[in-house]
Structures are given as structure tokens and as C-alpha cells.
Amino acid sequence: MLTRKVLKLISSRRGCQRLFFIKTASVNCRRAILEDFAGVVNINPNVLRGRDYVPARYDRIITDPNMSAYVAEVDNKIVAFACARLLDGGRTFLLLSGRVHVSYQGQGIMGKLVRHIKGRHSNNSNILYESFVTDGGNPLLSQVSQNSSEVLTRRVHCFAFPLHDIPLDALKLHGTQISTPTQEHLEKLMSENNCRLFPGGRLIVDWIPLRTDPQNVPLMIKTTHFHTDKSPEQDCLSFGSSYPCNIGLAYNLDIYGNHPESLRAHLHAHLLKIAHNVQRSREYCCDVVDKAHGGNPVNVHLLVYTCMTVDTAILQTLHKLGFPQMEYPVKTQIVMEKSFEKE
Template sequence: MSNRNIKVVRVTKDDYDQVCAITPPGQIYSGTDYLPDYFHMLLDMSNVEAYAAVVDGKFASFFLSFVVDNGRTVVTRAGRTNKEYAGMGLQDVMRRNTIKDRKYDKMAATSGAHVKAILDQIKSGKREKILMMEFRSYITSGDQLKSILNTIGNTTPSSAKPIDAIELGDILTNQQVSCHLFPESRVIVDWVPYRLIKSNAFLIKTIRTTVIGSNLENGTRILTFGNYFNTTAGLVCNIEVYGCIGETLAEHLYLHLRELISHEISGKVIIRCFYRQETKSNFITKLMNRFGLDITEIWGTGLVCTETTPEIYFR
């Protein structure tokens, strides 16, 4: 490593092709890599920092972080290293660059619960496990999804309604509501963990995010988040479910899927539904089947959120 010329540079939108060339998108997350479609949106966000490690003049590694929780937490949002440069520690070089001269209380990340490197860091005490969620993946074609939704028609949900960023901020900070929805005092949306802070609502609600709420004032309260992106495997939509999972969830799925088909779809549609570990996944699968979505497995069935401090991580 000492013999290589390594330079860390701030990534801009003009670097899109060089970043995407680091690792072919089809080789990441079983073809469901979000970065090519999210890249420009992420770089437009004020809480995002992105860097590349340039080795001997070539983009070798990429690291992108979110700053959340009123500036207290830096979250690893995206990272990749070309295989030719594996083992050089380039991710940590960029991670150190990100936190240099900053006073972050915590460093957080989410990952597939099957990723050995993360599990090893938890076991060694380098990271603390904060929250785990299960997910299941479902697949259909865009044409079939449109056909089924058009057959159902423009159903008017009895309780489900869209939630804007202002109302979401009120939900996050309403202890009587949030303690039921988020008992670990965290909400994970689109793989990013957030504390229950009002300002986070405006980071959660991106141009790709749909938030649906039902019965938020009673014991059957439920809140769901949907985000979509195009990948080599098809159009992927992440849907996180918090609260009481019952028949009302069908209304939420209907609204999220309606939003999805309002965009151009060609090829496959993959829905990843995330939920608390104690949830019976068979119930969610039956609801997905109503919309013509069949269960499949693409890159695991669980995620883990971890947290540490800069001092512990770089000890």
C-alpha cells in the first residue's frame, strides 16, 4: 500500500461514470444495486458527503455518508471497492477522512444480517447491535402488477392516508405514538437508521419516499415507508412496516404500489418488505399474493443496524 499513490477526493455528479465503474452494478446486492439510480439524488442532499479513493489515478473505492440526528450521527450509506484494490483499507481511509475534525457522537450503519464482516465486528465489540429487522422479497412483472391494480380499481382506503414531512416529524416526537411504532427508539427507512428527532423527518422524506399512516391515534396504528429505484434486476421498492400488522396493511400496499406504477416500468418489479422480527411473514406473503407478487429470495432475509463511536471503531 505504501508504494501506491492514494488520494481521497470529494465526489461530484460529474464523477458518476467513474463511481459506477468501480464495481459493475450487476455484481452488487444480487443485481439490486440502488446507487446508479440514486446517485444524483443523493449528491443533491445537504446531509450527504461522498468521497473516492483514487489509486494511481484510478477510482478504486467509493464511500458515501449521511449526517443525521441533528448532526450527532454519521451513517455509512454506500460503499464499494474494486476487487483489484481489496485489502488496502481504502474504506477506512475515506471513513477517517469523513469524520476528520468533526464531533460526531456515533457512527451507524445497516447491513444484511448475513454479512460476516459486520457480524465479526459485533462479536469483537467494535460495533453494537441496535436493531434487527426481517425482510422478504417478492417479484412480479410490471405488466402483471399494473393489470391487477387496474382490476382492483381506484379503491378508496378506509383509514390509510399519505403523511408529509411535517406530520411525520410530529409522529416521531409524539411519545405516546412513537413508543408503539418504534420501541427501540429508532426508525430505519431505506436502510438508513434515524433517531426519533423532528429534523430527521425532512431527511427521511426524499423525492422517492412515500409515507402512509393509519389509525395513528389508537391501538391499531401502523406507519409504512416506500422508496423505489431502478436496477439491473428490475424496479425495486423497499417498504418498511411499523406498528400493528393486520388487514389494514393491504391498504398501505395498495397505495405504495399505485405510486410505483405511476412511474415507467419495464421488466420485473421487486418488492422488499421489512418488518419487526416477531411478525409472521406468512401473513405478509398472503397480502403480497393478492397483488400478484410471489416470494423469492434476493440477497438475504434480514438486516441489522449497528452503532459505535469513532473512538471505539478506530481503536
């Protein structure tokens, strides 16, 4: 019996109209494996406006014991992909990296894949919440938001500049004491219930929405992280993660805190880190990034995520370094959450 039957009109390659009947009963959902790499990256090369992290991190996604990745196939062709990850000590089920081939969108395929993935977790009685992160303009938001609540909204600032243009001499820390917190230090910061830094006890690190739970620290420790705490006002914590993608070297910088001097020091420290990594690993940049761009100069595509009130300090700092803010369609990053509904 058909569970769902959807009629869709799409344009064929020849430009004429064709009728497609996609029956979700004929969609096969299964665990993704390393060998599915090509099928998965070919689903949609424009996810996240060319900033997709899945191609660069596919092996890690498949082999990470805390993640489970799934594909949906129609006629043995991979048409959709999504992953699940448990967070907050297993209390929260996060769905991420979802995408459906453009010819199959709007036909219930992601809905079927999501139900399949949740079904695989239905015996886990520890799971209380399900969440996902998206951007303010994503159409998915209106689809999923009816029974979910917005639990965190962050501002997105975009800067793009050539990798080799980072002005090392200008990146002075101006005496600001900046440190790389240890695991124990991060655990302490997470258990302190610091509402000024983390309103509602929430944060996002590299697009992963988290509660300020010390059990999430192993995930934070994998990033480039800095802390300043000369005084309570100057308290600032930041996390940076990079990966090569279609539009260059993507760098996600999540900053918590709003003291202008601290913000400047954190930005400088992350830019130094990017430049240092480039120098230290020419192979990484030249082979993976430069080659992927046919020898053209590689851009750093920096997205800085801050609380909604932070603006001028970030903009001024990067402007002074010669990196003006870029117009970018994504202005906000939003975490949605609801009670975990078993399938």
C-alpha cells in the first residue's frame, strides 16, 4: 500500500515538461557507508551556498561513533542524505547535513528519511529533545517550526579575503591575555551557568547546537578555541573550525562575549591561527584548496557568529585589517527544538 503519493511537474533536460510520480514507498532508506561518498556529494553541489562541509568531512561523519548517517535511494540512486548526532549527554537528538536532490525535493523524501532515522533511535529512552540548526531564510524553517521553539538566534557576519592577504604584522593582541582553555577549564566554564555569555544556557559550536553541559566539551575541544577573562566584562570564549569547500577555505568562528577589546583579540588570534596553519601545512592548502580552485587564489570565507547585539567591534576590527564586510544572504543562525517524538 502506498504511504504517500505525490505528483510533481519538473522540467526535463530538454526543457519540456515531464510528469513524475514519486511514491515514498519506493524510496529505500539505509545507513550510509564510505563508498557512498560520490553519490552523497553529487546530491547537491550548492548546499549552504557552496560552503557545504560534507565533502571535506565525509569520512569523519561516517566513522564518528557519535554520528549515524543515512541515505535515501530511488531506483538504486542516492537522492537524499541526513545525519543524526546525540548531544547533551545523549538527551538531544540533532538532525544535520540534510539534503535532497533538486529533482526530488518537496515530495516527502526528507520526511521519510527523518522518520526512518528517528525510528532507529526510538528504543533510546534517554532522548528527550530533537533539534536542528538552520538559517533565517531557509524554507525548512516554516515547515518544521509549527511544533518547535526557537531556542537560540545568533547573528552572522560574512567576510571574504584572499588566503595569502592576512596581514600578520597587524595582528597584535595589544596585551590582551588570551589562552587556549584545557578540557577541565571548558568543563568549568560550561558548569558555571554563565547567563551573560550563554543566554538560556545554549551555544552553537561549528553549527552544532549545545546546552552548556560539560559532557559537550569533547566536541568543543576539537576546535581552535580561545578564552579571555581579565575581568568578568572581558570574559569571551570563541571556537573556530575550518574546512575546504567549493568557494575556498571556509572558517566558522563562534564568539561568546561582547567586550570590544576581547572581540578584537579573539578575531586576531583566529586569523593568526588560519595564517599559521596555512604556513605549517602548505600541502593541505595547495593540494586540497588551491587545486580544487584550478590554481586561482584561494579565498578565506569567514563567517563570524555572535550574539544579536554585537556589531561594530567585529566590523571595525576586520575593516581596519582591510577586510570589509560582505553582503551575505544569511543574516541569522537559528536553533529549533521540540520534545523528541518517537516514530
